[in-house]
Amino acid sequence: MNLTMRTLVGGLIIAAATVGAWWAWLGWETGYTVDPETGATSGPYAPWQVAGCVLTLALIAAVGGWLLSPWVVAPVMTVAFTVAWAAHAASTDGTGLWAVGAALVLVGTAAGATVVSVGARLIRRRTGRSAG
Template sequence: MVNQARLVVDAVVLAGLTIAAWWLWMGWDTTYQVDAVTGARTGPYEPWQVVGCVLCLVVLAVVGAIRLPRWVVVLVMSVAFTVAWSMTAIATATGPLWGVGALMVFVGMVAGSCVVVAVVRKVRGDGKALSGT
């Protein structure tokens, strides 16, 4: 029972920190930049925000892969980040295309977290990268 309780607590903490990474690095920025000369619109995120967020997510996935079963890390981080992203997207969306973006974010999170977890498990010599605990 203690191991299950630790698993739940660790998963909830991982979800909370994943959501925090979104909000601290990118969730607060909804301002687009317009080039005065070309009229091109970019943003809302700056490259440093994306890099900072990705680095935080990598650290969380590494720690998660050490403490939790691999499938938990992939599922928790992917769902938590997608939900956080979606909350911002829904609030600023002018149409239903935010759902396509949410799907892309989810697939990207699954792929990225799978890669990080697999590398951690390989480095640790834990055998199969995405199976078991």
């Protein structure tokens, strides 16, 4: 498989895995929790859901950075996760604050995917292993 085809297929797999991570950990959650004693509202995500999603995304970025260029991995993951998150948030938020959340998700996903995929690429180079 030539480099262009490998990059295209790899990018599509990274995008699908990223959207799959969003769906598996966060996409199904729509409710907020209200503490009956204090009246405090939390949610819609539990801390374990966010932690699981972040760890899954880190794994995707690491494998992607090992096999593909981080300059493919980071933008693909950023766009895929932000679009999935924002589409859901926009459909369930009547305040319009989803746009602020989407901006924060974009920045966080870009930073995390870049750091992890570049780190994986640097480790691969240091160990002298090829992507296959």
